[in-house]
Amino acid sequence: MAALILPSDWIKNWDKSGKNEFFQFFQDLAGKPSSDEFKDLQTALYELCWHVIQGSLKVEVAASLLTDVMELRDDMPSVLADVFCILDIETGCLEEKHKRDHFTQLVGACLICVPDGMLKERLDPETLESLGLIKQAQQFNQKIVKIKTKLFYKQQKFNLLREENEGYAKLITELGQDLSGNLTSHLVLENIKSLIGCFNLDPNRVLDIILEVYECRWEQDEFFIPLIKSYMCEHQTLCHMLGFKFKFHQEPNGETPSSLYHIAAALLQHNLIALEDLYVHLLPLDSSIVEEHKREILEAKQIARKLTMVVVPSEKTEDKEKEKEKEEEKNEKPPDNQKLGLLEALLRIGDWQHAQSIMDQMPAFYATSHKAIAVALCQLLHLIVEPLYRRAAVPKGAKGSLMTPLRSKQAPRPAERFDDLSRDVFTMLCYLGPHLSHDPILFAKIVRLGKSFMKEYQSESRQDTKDKMDSLLSCFLSIADQVLLPSLSLMECNACMSEEIWGFFKLFPYQHRYRLYGQWKNETYGHHPLLVKIKAQTVDRAKYIMKRLTKENVKPSGRQIGKLSHSNPTILFDYILSQIQWYDNLITPVVDSLKYLTSLNYDVLAYCIIEALANPEKEKMKHDDTTISSWLQSLASLCGAVFRKYPIELAGLLQYVTNQLKAGKSFDLLILKEVVQKMAGIEITDEMTVEQLEAMTGGEQLKAEGGYFGQIRNTKKSSQRLKDALLDHELALPLCLLMAQQRNGVVFSEGGEKHLKLVGKLYDQCHDTLVQFGGFLASNLSTEDYIKRVPSVDVLCNQFHTPHDAAFFLSRPMYAHQILSKYDELKKAEKGNRQQQKVHKYIAACEQIMAPVHESVVSLHLPKVWDDLRPQFYATFWSLTMYDLAVPHNAYDREVNKLKMQIKAIDENTEMPLNKKKKEKERCTALQDKLQEEEKKQLEHVQRVLHRLKLEKDNWLLAKSTKNETITKFLQLCIFPRCVFSAIDAVYCARFVELVHQQKTPNFCTLLCYDRVFSDIIYTVASCTENESRRYGRFLCCMLETVTRWHSDRAVYEKECGNYPGFLTIFRASGFDGGNKADQLDYENFRHVVHKWHYKLTKASVHCLETGEYTHIRNILIVLTKILPWYPKVLNLGQALECRVHKICQEEKEKRPDLYALAMGYSGQLKGRKVHMVPENEFHLKEQPVRSATSGTLQNGPGNTGKPAVAANTSAGKAEEGTAEDSDKSKDKSQAAQKAASKNSTAANKVNSSNGSSTPNSTKGSKEKEDKEKTTKEKKEKKDKNPASTPEAKAGGKDKQKEEKPTDSKEKTPKADKDKRKDDKKEEKSKIDGKSAEKEWSKERDVSNDSKTKEGSKVEKSAGTGSMKSLVPRSEGVESEREQKRRKLDAHSSPSHSSAVKDNLNDFKDSASKHHPNHSTVLPKSKEKDEEKKESDKSRDRSNEREKKEERKDRKRVSGSVPDAVKGSGHLDYSNSDREMSQEAKRRKDENGMSSSKHSKSASPSESPHSNDKDSSKRSKSTSKDKSELAKPEKTSGGKKESRHDKEKSEKKRDSTGAKEEKKHHKSSEKHR
DSSP, X not given: OHHHHSOHHHHHTIIIIIHHHHHHHHHHHHXXXXXXHHHXXXXXXXXXXXXXXXXXXXXXXXXXXXXXXXTTOTTHHHHHHHHHHHHHHHHHHOSOHHHHHHHHHHHHHTTTTSOHHHHHHHSOHHHHHHHTSSSOHHHHHHHHHHHHHHXXXXXXXXXXXGOOHHHHHHHHHHHHSOOSSSOOXXXXXXXXXXXXXXXXXXXXXXXXXXXXXHHHTTTXXXXXXXXXXXXXSOHHHHHHHHHHHHHHTTSTTOOOOHHHHHHHHHHHHTTSSOHHHHHXXXXXXXXXXHHHHHHHHXXXXXXHHHHHSOOOHHHHHHHHHHHHHHHHHHHSOOOOOHHHHHHXXXXXXXXXXXXXXXXXXXOTTTTTTSHHHHHHXXXXXXXXXXXXXXXXXXXXXXXXXXXXXXXXXXXXXXXXXXXXHTTTHHHHHHHHGGGGGGOHHHHHHHHHHHHHHHHHHHXXXXXXXXXXXXXXXXXXXXXXXXXXXXXXXXXXXXXXHHHHHHHHHTTSOHHHHHHHHHHIIIIIHHHOHHHHHHHHHHHHHHHHHHHHOOSTTHHHHHXXXXXHXXXXXXXXXXXXXXXXXXXXXXXXXXXXXXXXXXXXXXXXXXXXXXXXXXXXXXXXXXXXSSSBOHHHHHHHHHHHHHHHHSOOOOHHHHHHHHHHHHTTOOTTHHHHHHHHHHHHOOOOOSOOOHHHHHHHTXXXXXXHHHSOSSOOOXXXXXXXXXXXXXXXXXXXXXXXXXXXXXXXXXXXXXXXXXXXXXXXXXXXXXHHHHXXXXXXHHHHSOHHHHHHHSOOHHIIIIISOOXXXXXXXXXXXXXXXXXXXXXXXXXXXXXXXXXXXXXXXXXXXXXXXXXXXXXXXXXXXXXXXXXXXXHHHHHHHHHOOHHHHOOOHHXXXXXXXXXXXXXXXXXXXXXXXXXXXXXXXXXXXXXXXXXXXXXXXXXXXXXXXXXXXXXXXXXTBOOSSXXXXXXXXXXXXXXXXXXXXXXXXXXXXXXXXXXXXXXXXXXXXXXXXXXXXXXXXXXXXHTOOHHHHHHHHHHHHHHHHXXXXXXXXXXXHIIIIITOGGGBSOOOOXXXXXXXXXXXXXXXXXXXXXXXXXXXXXXXXXXXXXXXXXXXXXXXXXXXXXXXXXXXOBHHHHHHHHHHHHHHHHHHHHHOHHHHHHHHHHHHXXXXXXXXXXXXXXXXXXXXXXXXXXXXXXXXXXSOOOOHHHHHHHHHHHHHHHHHHHHHHHHTGGGHHHHHHHHHHHHHHHHHHOOSOOOTTSOOSHHHHHHHHHHHXXXXXXXXXXXXXXXXXXXXXXXXXXXXXXXXXXXXXXXXXXXXXXXXXXXXXXXXXXXXXXXXXXXXXXHHHHHHHHHHHXXXXXXXXXHHHTTSOTTSHHHHHHHHHHHHHHXXXXXXXXXXXXXXXXXXXXXXXXXXXXXXTXXXXXXXXXXXXXXXXXXXXXXXXXXXXXXXXXHHHTOOOOOHHHHHHTOOXXXXXXXXXXXXXXXXXXXXXXXXXXXXXXXXXXXXXXXXXXXXXXXXXXOHHHHHTXXXXXXXXXXXXXXXXXXXXXXHHHHHHHHHHHHHOHHHHHHHO
């Protein structure tokens, strides 16, 4: 540091420059007054002197410089004296004597510039002696001691005996006289002075007597305070005297008089004494106060713990005794707390500043926890707020007692405006805290002031004023949090205060209120010992009440709950909700018992429910992760019931659900669902009865009366409250959009790690809530409100990314409203009453409203979609509802009859009072009239809509590509998305299809549409959630209902379908001159078609049941249950289903109980329906009359006009024989060529001989069986004999070509060939009847184990030949095998019916049967026929018995298949596109691949030609290894390619396990399948 202040260079060059630089440096330092420079100055002087002591600088030189420096500052001598003092100590400790000498010389040289007095104060006596400033150090020390003794210890002597007692007596008399006159303190003071002088009184004792008299006359402040002020000399003296007085009362059991506190407070208020001086004289010490406070908190917590603990009865008595002892100890007088006494006195005289400083010394709320302090502070507050309260907050009609203000000028000023409250009132209230409870009147005043302020704040329009008021608003919120609510907790059930505070709180937004409740519930109760105890007592009492709460004692328990809730609602509700989460049977009694709550309590209940829902510590899923937790379900139930019954604000709950959806969480939609259901009476359930569903298609009144399970009445007020909450907080549209978006979010965002079952439930919950909520908005919002809030469809879809089905669902009511309002407008504009005019106006209104919609929907899909469907058709489909299509007359009649019965019952009831009878009858009559009026209104509306549709229909479908494409797009974009949207939409979709058919809509193929719906259900079912599968089942049920109605009666069919374009079986593109005119499907062929559909449904059902997948099994069981009224109708199909379902029951009983329950339920119902089932031959005639061109076109194979039953049985056979077939193939690879050859020859024979349709009733004798047996023998023998035959090769070659061009062959066959083919068919029919064919087919299954391998290799070489042979009558084994092959592939292939073999077969069936029925290039020779006949004769005897058994099995299990004629008839199975389009269209179809099959839920049947081409090319290249595994590629090649390997694996497995069993016991192999 020396280097920093005085560089050594200055000392070395002192004479040259050092001295000047040093002096200049001092001048700079002396000119700066800061403390840092002052230190530098001291340091510089010290260093200079130290250089002198060390000898590096001469004393004279330094002394002269110091003399000059002394003039720079006035205090420089004192600074130098300080430096000398330090150096004196330092040099005195040094051993070097010369340094000490140098110091002494330096000080001596400086005596001229430092006064002697300063040096004598600071230097040691020895140093002073050496300097000659004192003579002797010892004498000097003695003199100091004497002076100090005299100064500090010697007392003045008073002659106490001189004081005369008379003087004190006169003094007391003087002070005690009447002060009411003109006597002033000044006069009395003069008299006191005279007395002191006259009687030699001690002035301090006089002061003491003045204080004593003041204490006795403490109300005379105006007299004594000026007297003491005038008399006093020092504050300290007065303070000591008061201190001695307080000390006197600090003895054990001593009590300080209140008058002493008063005079101390008065003296403090007038600043005659200082608080810090007096405070030290008071007891107890601050530290002991802190300890006491901690002890109180500890005790409170222990009490709380005891109340929550479970105690054994013996321990209870001991605890009670201990508590009694403690209470007795407490009841002993507590030691006097003088600090609190003084504080109370200060508050009473209005000295807030001193009172505040005393309270600051203590723990928070310690002072006000003493009632006297709290009451005094409340009194002070009363006085301050009185003027403002009188001006702004007194309720109308209230008078109130006037209060006298404080006289003291030092007291806080009263508040005149709201701004004045922030001066003292808010601070005082914060110190008061929960102890405002001691003064309910002040509590009410503060609350009313807050209410008045809020009204002023809300009405204020100027922003600058509002900004100023914001700080006051936050102060009021703080007071509410820290004072009002805690005080309410300590008040004993004061319902008036609760309502009073609600009047204030309801002016806050719910966010502020809930924040306050959260603080109250979670933090406030932990801060104060009293509140800790209160909380424990409340919980204890709540437990007591809840243990005894039942339905029977709701009223008394409700009163107890109400009483408890007035003060501590948060604690009570928290406990009640925790109980409800455990025991949901408490919900009803709890809801009923809440009727005694105040408005504030209802609001707190809403908050507590939301907090319980949002509890992060609770899992919203059960431990199995497949279901929503029961606690959440219970809370949701409670929400619905409570919010409906009581007037609770809904905004917070709705916002909570919205926020959860925004965060991507959909669990809490359960709450919204319950609230809407209970408050609006809108129930969402897929378990509706048919009657309810019918009622739901009517008007609002019919829906309310007959559409719901629970007749939720009186929902007008509650639904209005819900609507207002949604509109006021702008939550209606956001909730809809979030739910619509969240449906997919459940699957793709939320569902990643969740169990599939749970994902399905959440999806359903989200969807159901959307439907319910949308329904609520549609029925409750006014037209203007709805239109104002819901944007157009294109905005919903493109901007908000709402799925199309949801977007139309939301905007549908809007269009309906707009059309009706426009219609009314047009009616008013032109007054014409004719019905025709009204219809035209309605159509005009529709056009005006829907035109923009037609334009906007174009953007929703790709342009090529509109090549087939018009936007008008698309918008019409999505904008209509069941209400528009049909009037549910039965439902209206049913409800009207119910009301009539009610009126009758009321009349017959003798106990009911007359006035009640009258009211009830009036209600029923009014309802009846409403329903009848509504029915009439709906009838007119439906007629208008149907007329509009009739005019529109010609422009609906363009079918620029193909009718098949049109149907695909219709199903994909309209039917499938909507049929799973809601139960009513499911019915709507079915009815709409029927309506489009009835309207004779051009380019709409009804047959194709129904076929696609019934044929392709596996993927659709598998991709549904539980509720969607219910709706899908309902849709199928309605579709089946229509089909069954047509199937049941020829007259109905002829009337409704006979001459309709939807039932054309051949379609030509315009300009195609192929010859034949389009033909209608006749009744008998339609029955075959229906049978095929039933078979398809069976096949799909069996497939789903056998997958083992939870979703597949659950969904198909749900669908089957829904379609039970109309399916199964055929006995053998029902038995097949029953068998599979029985198997599910056995397998799932232990593993998956829910599937077991579903299966058992269905199984029972299925058994009940057995009586309604019919044998197959009653369901459709197996023999079909030979028809001219149509009959030919309806056949099923390229080489014959074969029998319809053939296809039926082959399809079923495929399903049954799948397992045995493949395993046999793998065994008999080596025999493949032989089998193929023999099979070919037999096929050729039978193709020539078989003709027409086989009939089960035609020939039933033993000849049939014999023929069958012969055929099976022939097959076996031929397989062994012929390694490869020429006919096979021929047929193979031709069929390969045909398979490569299945579409061309259909239309290139000459007409002559067709005629020739027809003749052949007749020949075949005369030789072998349908019954023998059927029996032969069932017998074939035994033989099929060998023949299938042959069949496989043959198909591989030539699929065309195979398809021909498959149509040989059933007496022919080879034909049967081929059919079995197809059937097996059918049963296990994808739901889009895309197995390769099946596709090829059906393409050939349709193409050949329609366009060249006599295609005889592949027909075998008559020689082979004879050979076959011989072989069949040989085998007849041996196989007769076995054949009978096989026949029975076949007929039971599988006979329900698609007839050949059926498959051809509408080309409904696989070649729809070939039928419908020209060659160019077909080529385009082939180029496009399977575009139509890629529909999201149902693959197009028309994909088969394309897949056939692929398959045939694959087969032609395949090796012998491929042949052995024929079934695998065949099964999947035409369908979804990605599933090829999986299906191959599953087929292999099935083949290997089931083959042996199939040979021995066909029944067991079927079960295996």
